Amino acid sequence: MKRIEMLILLARRGALGKKIKITLRELANELGISPQSVLRLLEEMEEEGLVDKEVVGRKTYVEISHEGLTFLENLCDAISEALYNGIIIGEVISGIGEGAYYVRQYAHLMREYLGFEPYPGTLNIRVLFPKTVFDAFCGVRPVILPGFVKDGRTFGDVKAYRVQIEDVEGAIVIPSRTVHPPKIAEIVAPVCLRETLGLRDGDRITVRVVKG
Incomplete structure (x- = not known):
């Protein structure tokens, strides 16, 4: 030593x-x-x-x-x-209210590339471990949701990393032009994670990155 x-x-x-x-x-x-x-x-x-x-x-x-x-x-x-073996420990926080809008815009791609109908909203967590959300994805290939143009507005590519919280599978989504610092993770899932898992702001949760 x-x-x-x-x-x-x-x-x-x-x-x-x-x-x-x-x-x-x-x-x-x-x-x-x-x-x-x-x-x-x-x-x-x-x-x-x-x-x-x-x-x-x-x-x-x-x-x-x-x-x-x-x-x-x-x-x-x-x-x-x-x-850094694909474990994220985070604290549930409230978002800025834009998650539902963007999930609706990308819902067709989530159905195609992730295989589930997303609940129109995201669960936001402040990453406590590791240092940033990106550290947990070392060696993990993201699923790329390709950008598109809708009603004259451009929506950029989104990186999606499959994760599991207890028995619920979902994905952490990271827009190519994210406004969140790397200490904040946005999670989409086929259910409302707050209701399904009984989560409130300040609750600590463990997120497991699904590899392969």
């Missing part, structure tokens, strides 16, 4: 692609260990090929090696795979 903490600390200090000057005392304070333990840790990491260390007089310079960078990248991938 201390090796990971040390690599992250060195990366934050800029030891990427160049050697930086470090002091054992500063690293010890940040890691919560003694300077002697820091020195021993750096020596062990150098032997393992995770860092390159150079001592010039009384000054010590350290750089994360290629092996060290690969270790961090693999760790990052593993953490992302464990956390």
Whole structure:
């Protein structure tokens, strides 16, 4: 664990692609260990090929090696795979009242591409986890609802990601020109989700992204 903490600390200090000057005392304070333990840790990491260390007089310079960078990248991938696995935790909020209008405009495409008759309205949630709604869709292909022109007005493409809330299947829809920040998700479904699931503003729900 201390090796990971040390690599992250060195990366934050800029030891990427160049050697930086470090002091054992500063690293010890940040890691919560003694300077002697820091020195021993750096020596062990150098032997393992995770860092390159150079001592010039009384000054010590350290750089994360290629092996060290690969270790961090693999760790990052593993953490992302464990956390961002298609789970969205959100808080129910009220929309701005435009959801019903747009669902009606795109209803024929939702029937064709998503396979259900949408309830004329959306359930809006504020995403609490992960950081943004897009993080949950990593590696997931959206269903594209193609844009069209109606009564002289242009309606752009919409990305739809199939999701499930309890036993209800629906989709998170993201217009190509969305006015919502990435922390807000709009969900369409064949039923009124608020009524079916007994939801009110402030309720916390879990949304599962349907993959494949």
